[in-house]
Amino acid sequence: MENKKLASRVGKVAPFQVMAVLERAKALQAQGEDVIHLEVGEPDFVAPATIAKAGVEATEQGKTGYTSATGLPELKQKISQHYAKRYQVEVDPARIIVTPGASGALLLMSSLMVESGDNVLMPDPCYPCNRHFLVQVGAEAKLIETQATNGFEIELSSLDQHWDNATSGMWLASPSNPTGAVLSQEYIAEAWQKVQHLGGHLLVDEIYQGLVYDGEDFTALSVSDEVFVINSFSKYFAMTGWRLGWLVVPEWAIEGATKLAQNLFISAPSISQYAALKAFDDEVLLECEARRQTLAKRRDVLLAGIQSLGLPVVAPAQGAFYLYVDVSSVADDAMQWCLDLLEEQKVALTPGADFGVKDADKYVRFAYTCDEARLTEAVARIQNFIRNRQDAG
Ligand SMILES: Cc1ncc(COP(=O)(O)O)c(C=O)c1O
Incomplete structure (x- = not known):
């Protein structure tokens, strides 16, 4: 019907690309798969x-x-x-x-x-x-x-x-x-x-x-x-x-x-x-400080893991709970790489296309919002993923 028309500004708002990853991750989980979520931009802690x-x-x-x-x-x-x-x-x-x-x-x-x-x-x-x-x-x-x-x-x-x-x-x-x-x-x-x-x-x-x-x-x-x-x-x-x-x-x-x-x-x-x-x-701030230290350790674990994969982590990543990683040495298109990684190894990441234009197809964002053991497991799965592709290619 003619009057069923959204305001034109709606067309200027891009949906989150990561939604495609998230939806597929949920579907895989519903089938009983163990998905490691490194795509979510929120702490895995709850309010103190x-x-x-x-x-x-x-x-x-x-x-x-x-x-x-x-x-x-x-x-x-x-x-x-x-x-x-x-x-x-x-x-x-x-x-x-x-x-x-x-x-x-x-x-x-x-x-x-x-x-x-x-x-x-x-x-x-x-x-x-x-x-x-x-x-x-x-x-x-x-x-x-x-x-x-x-x-x-x-x-x-x-x-x-x-x-x-x-x-x-x-x-x-x-x-x-x-x-x-x-x-x-x-x-x-x-x-x-x-x-x-x-x-x-x-x-x-x-x-x-x-x-x-x-x-x-x-x-x-x-x-x-x-x-x-x-x-x-x-x-x-x-x-x-x-x-x-x-x-x-x-x-x-x-x-x-x-x-x-x-x-x-x-x-x-x-x-x-x-x-x-x-x-x-004071007691709440102390708890938040302990969490910051937990996040700092996770960051180090993930940084080391990503380096072990041979991927460059150029950005210093001094804060928040993200690493922004150039995967162009192993991926032609970061979005497709994220979808394939999820499908094959059940690790969910956010594609760079959500955050910008320049080189967005080269980058993925890792959120270290799960514990060290899961981060280590995620790195091992990514390692398998990269190896399998190299072997196939
Ligand atoms: C840089 C930045 N600003 C603002 C927000 C919005 O946060 P909230 O509305 O939950 O306070 C976010 C959420 O991820 C963010 O990353």
């Missing part, structure tokens, strides 16, 4: 018990209504204190807008800072939803090619060549999904200086903050109060399904962000906010 308990208590006590649009004042206070204690940065709680996940913060940020017709610079590869949030406001991402040998960083010396009249700002992430690369404070300072000079905004997505194994664990807020920062309880606190994140805005943007938050979400989930009040308790 203290947080979960606080959520149950909030539910029982009926603390289930809307909260103020920008979040519970006590939670904003706790986040602010966390910045002061861990990162020695003063952040006025009024600048913190609590959102439904970092996803809510990205949506808010797009509406707040990007005009329709604008473009926003971001590295290729990067988190795929960024460009789709921009589509929702009639804008687009301008992906800038990066090199693995350079930690997948945007070359700042060439920034003005990419910047045009429609460029509204630059969005970075550290640690990065999919590469695990961590930007330095010096890099962020230079990026901010350049972006400011060009008259745009800088957003740094710090959703993997705290999950740093080498390199600096800092916040871009230490560089300037004018930098926008996104964060979330999803990764470090393993609260993906609780849907809670935040956006830090400069003082002059508080009123605008508040208006948008009221209209876009009314409020972030109240139960999750009450639960998250416990997230910064």
Whole structure:
């Protein structure tokens, strides 16, 4: 029927390529196959018990209504204190807008800072939803090619060549999904200086903050109060399904962000906010730190395993829980390689095509979200897969 027509922007949003892998993985599991999941971008931990308990208590006590649009004042206070204690940065709680996940913060940020017709610079590869949030406001991402040998960083010396009249700002992430690369404070300072000079905004997505194994664990807020920062309880606190994140805005943007938050979400989930009040308790932070150490060990196991396969791991992968690996020496097309690997050896990975354009068919992302024994087993299976193909070819 003629009027059964979706808005044209829907066509500009690409589905996740990894869904094809995931669906097939589920089908194989339903047949009783033992699939190793290294494709999922969420921790295999659940929220620390203290947080979960606080959520149950909030539910029982009926603390289930809307909260103020920008979040519970006590939670904003706790986040602010966390910045002061861990990162020695003063952040006025009024600048913190609590959102439904970092996803809510990205949506808010797009509406707040990007005009329709604008473009926003971001590295290729990067988190795929960024460009789709921009589509929702009639804008687009301008992906800038990066090199693995350079930690997948945007070359700042060439920034003005990419910047045009429609460029509204630059969005970075550290640690990065999919590469695990961590930007330095010096890099962020230079990026901010350049972006400011060009008259745009800088957003740094710090959703993997705290999950740093080498390199600096800092916040871009230490560089300037004018930098926008996104964060979330999803990764470090393993609260993906609780849907809670935040956006830090400069003082002059508080009123605008508040208006948008009221209209876009009314409020972030109240139960999750009450639960998250416990997230910064010492005992919880200790538990999260122990998990970070577990992830660090897994990273080392996987890095060594991938090197033993003869695959180059050029990107330093200092943080998050991802390795972005060039498989072009053993695969013509990374997507097909992922599907064949799953079929033959029951290991699920995410193809690079989900994250960018340049060399996307050469890369796959490994998420080390399962224990060391499973990681070792996955590497052994991949080894068989590569050998079988070499023998056949
Ligand atoms: C870089 C990055 N930003 C934002 C998000 C969204 O996270 P959430 O909405 O769960 O906080 C993700 C999720 O994987 C991510 O990797």
